[in-house]
Amino acid sequence: MKNPEIQVRRKPRQSRAKLTQEALQESFVRLLHERAAHDITIREITDLAGVGLGTFYEYFSKKEDLIALTIHRQVKNNAEDLKTYAQSLIKLSTNLSFQDYLKQVIHYQLEQIQAQQFLWAQTFLLERQISNIESYRKSYEMMVQMWQSILVPFIQNTEQVKGISLNVQRVCYGFVSQTLLVEPEFREWKNLKFEIIKAIILGK
Template sequence: MKKPEIQVRRRPRQSRAKLTQEALQESFVRLLHVHSADKITIREITDLAGVGLGTFYEYFSKKEDLIALTIHQHVKSNAEQLKSYAQSLMELSTKLSFEDYLQQIIHFQLEHIQTQQFLWAQTFLLERQISNIESYRKSYAMMLEMWRSILKPYIEDTEQLKRISLNVQRVCYGFVSQTLLIEPEFREWDELGKDISQSLEKINF
């Protein structure tokens, strides 16, 4: 069955409106630590955020729209943090080999995911349950753009950059998402990092 299109009714243009929308997202995430997403009610979300039901419906037509936006913002924040870290590596040293550069970025990524493991496990699960194909493609495209930005200092050829960015995303996303979907309380992060690195070594850079 085709999933309904997810829409945000009104995009926040003023700082107060943006803060309200962020409060709703934060409330949903906090409630995830207590209940599964399907058990969380809109009333619980608005009560925790300190706003009325009417305010919720100014921005979202249903709970799934809030969940979809929360997922998107989580992925976007991760992409921005990873790009900032990559930039800091370039500023600290211009002598890093491509392999060492990529290895450090992946290590940073895995550490970041580990510190928010519960939220990432929920994100991958809800992404499958809530996101339609358009939303999924949008998030995936954002991650590909992130990898292109990160890898660009080492890869001049545009087509090669696109191909390698796609393959790095495929490997990293595949390993991490499948791991946390099957085992949300996964603990062998060092081993997972080694498996990812070994798989990336086989890519023709």
């Protein structure tokens, strides 16, 4: 059963509170390496994070809210990291073609996902189990907007950049999520990159 949107009881306005919330997320991720999410208890998460149950309920009403926020931050961090990398490419090269630029950005994105392959495989799985349609749409739209900001230096037409960004997200998300859902320990990343670039740039 899908849960309503992320219910965060208290937003971490102070650095200490933010660190506590992050510690809870990190503890959940560490426990994921040992067993499935539905087998992990809130008590285990708080014990590993070094906080009490009361602290957990200051921020979350249930375990699913913590999981939903962990998924959201994983996607958001990836988007911010990718935008930073794309900006660095623009600054470092004044003679970069659009195709080479896009290839390098996609290559970097796949490298980052491969480096956290277990977490991404779990993210895609939990996204289907926990996220409701509104949360999913928000995350998807965030990634499309990320691609828009990455592609706009080469494509100034507003409607065109929106359309291309949507298609790039469709291809990248579709290829990677379906691959890791079916084969969490996937190893043929070079071939996957080739297929994604072929689908986006060559349209095949």
